[in-house]
Amino acid sequence: MKWSSSFGLRLLPLAVLASVGFVLACGGAEEPAAPRAADPAAPAPTAASMMMEDPAAPRKPDQPAPAAPAPTAMAAMAPVLKPTPVVETGPIIQYTPPDEPVGAPKQGGTVLWAVGNTPSVDWSCHTTFRGGVSQHVYEGFFVFDDQRVEALPLSLESWSLSDDSSSYTFTLRDGQTFHDGTPVESADAIASTERWFGSTHAIAGEVFGLIKPVTHEVVDSTTYTMSMGRPFGLWPVYQAFNGAWIQPEEISNTNPHECIDTRTQVIGSGPYSYIEWIPGDRVSMERFADYKPRSEPANGAGGGKIAYFDRINAVVVPDHSTRIAGLKTGQIHIVASDVPGDFKADLQADPDVNVAVIGPGRPPYLVFNLGTKPFNNKKARQAVLMAADMEAWMTAAYGAGADWTLDGAVFMSDGPWATQVATEKYYKPDGIDLDAAKALMAEAIAEENYDGEVVVLGGNDTQFGRGSSAFTQQLLESLGLTVNRPNVDWATVIGWKNANPEQAGTPGVSHCARDIKPGANAPGDGWNMYHTRTAPFDPLTLEPASINWSCGWLVNPDDYSIPRGAARVEAGVQGALQPLTDKWLAAATLEDARAAIDEIQEFIYEEVRYIQLGATLGLMAFRNEMAYTPTAGGFVLTGAWFK
């Protein structure tokens, strides 16, 4: 059965959870295996078969393919719904296009795009690769539309999901070539997917843990199949979220934990080819003449990506004020994100500059270490939430003029899985009950018999880190706690969070220190809470990310030996949220999916493993000489030109 992307996403409300429920109901593996439904449209597999077991291990060309997995009850499962987003509203975007006509598109020019720090060019060895450079140099499998609701195929001509939702058939677009002139073929797509599985991205590890074993089969040079160990209809959505980019097979087959050589190995098949990366200075790209755009009109980060600029220079300008000065003088054409809110009014008044506010929100969090007193006690965490004036907290973190919103939705109010359940009760911009919070904290302290300091970490090298942690300190002190807030930078915070000399070197085990040393002033001395920011969560990555964050999201918080990452998936250790996530994954209808999301959100607010402070919005500014339309689907400079 062929799925068009829109058809798939709108109708998907039938798939994943039902399968899990069905397996359980049928007694799992005892159910006689039925033959996998063949896809009549797909040609018979002919070429090499590859099964992915250990994504981190480089595959040797002469290594025999592992045996195919034994038939399981999977084949008998009811098809899961491809869970479509449970809301249909898109992200916030505030932008008024200029009145004057932009004229016909024309090629030429070098666009200077200011970035705050060195953008990474290796999508697999850094956690912050998505967007920016990769969007231009590489071609991914799926990208989001302009509303971030629908996953659109990019390098794929077509794709289909088998009736039992456990096997995909992908067909690459004809005529795609890498920047070194070699054609993009199935083997490259497969190797890139496998590199993604083995990369450091939490989302890739989780998806792989969920659907393994994964077997790829090459059908012909542009068609291949991917069979999974369980029904999974969300592949396109997760690829659009933070998926793989296609690289030549020999580059993908190198160790995914080792960064590629940025001088010779940055080869993609996107609309711009990579010239060079000078760390701390710039990344340069030039229009790739052999790129063949899709025939559809541009849509978000997808559709027909037409390159008009001859060259893109991503220029590193670390200082906000200088970036804005550069924009005003024409030395910079676009600042795609992170324009401080303080500059908004000034830029809006500048006739040469356009300003746009773009969602989705990027939430800041306060994360508790669940293994240390008194915050191993739920009441202590609830007391902090109860005493939190979110508006004051966000103002402390970002300033009064900044672009942020109060948003307590775990999956963001403008995100595809938004719900407002429990926010009214727990997420309070005002009307806090300090007395009740104090009483609850006193109760927790008494129960835990705790009289020590509370160690609060925040990277003091950013306004967010400084402001939010200073506010937290004040808040905790108002609850009667003694606070130790060391003056450290973000790099130290990360090291501190994961430092435990006693456990260091134990493979797969979280290294968080359990005890707080009095007067803690160095990594290893323990911590109670820290402040961080990340891309919005989604139901699948919420639990694994939280485990890595908070040193455990545990069935039993006293068990600190819980393995993390791939080791956790391998050991089959589940966090407390897993049953709810499974429920969501198996939702067969939109209503089921919404109900599961509601339950997850209620659980989050009841347990308070972390506190979401709100959401920041991206503020973008660009010069008038650019014909450019901002989109929430992802930042990309194709489709824009100089007037």
Added chain:
Amino acid sequence: MKEYVAQRVLAMLPVLLIVAVFTFSLVHIVPGDPAIILAGDSGTPEAVANIRERMGLDKPIYQQFYVWLTNALQGDLGISPASRVPVADQIMRRLEPTLSIGVFALLLSILMAVPLGVLAAWKQNTWVDRLSMVFAVLAFSIPVFWLEYNMIYLFAVNLEWFPALGYKPISEGIGQWLRHITLPAIAVGIISAALPARVTRSTMLEILKEDYVRTARAKGLIERAVLLRHALKNAMVPILTMFGLSLAAMIGGLVISEQVFAIPGMGRLIVDAVATRDYPLIQGTLLLIAVSYVVINLLIDLTYLYFDPRIRY
């Protein structure tokens, strides 16, 4: 003399070894594990272990030092884990902007500080003296970034005489190169002129009271000759020391100006390296700065010979 220079160069070797040991240890004392930072906020223990092994951080520290030192002696300062670009290449690329601004700023500061100091001493207790010292105190007190932001606002945004940011190498044309380094060099030059101006004034004041100055005047020399040939030349030893140390400091110390003007120089290289705990890069840059201090000190000592022939090594 030759013997002295040879001795000094040989004496540099133990100093450099100590510097190397310090550089290496400092980086390892600073909290923050580069493997954890590279793996990111949600990095799993497997990813951290992999990165640690790849970077050789799982080896004993003395082994890491031995490998680093033997490689460094052969000009190989290692490879940045994030970009896989050799540290030596990165440093070479960053030296030009920093040296351009540093040398330009140093020249400007000499041109400002020495005449101001001499004038102030010559016209002691007059408005010239007071005005010069007001300048010196202001330049000493103003934060360099404040001056730079205001210069950007005035000369780049409003008057559009100079670019607001960036750097063009000298190979792309002297005009463009000069335009890009002028604002940062003036700002750094003004700030760096403050202390030498005061030192010049006080040294000159002392020297102007010396007998030989009185003799020079008594024998009818014109004032310019008295000031420049007899007094200033004798005052040059402490002034030179100050400028020499300024230059050495600028090689690694233009951090703020490079940040404000988005100039890809040594200062930003160090800041970025520290923020990402890029060990090879931090060690390489610190070593280079330490070596420049040692070499510049040697050169200053040698120039004393010219200005004060009484000095004999």
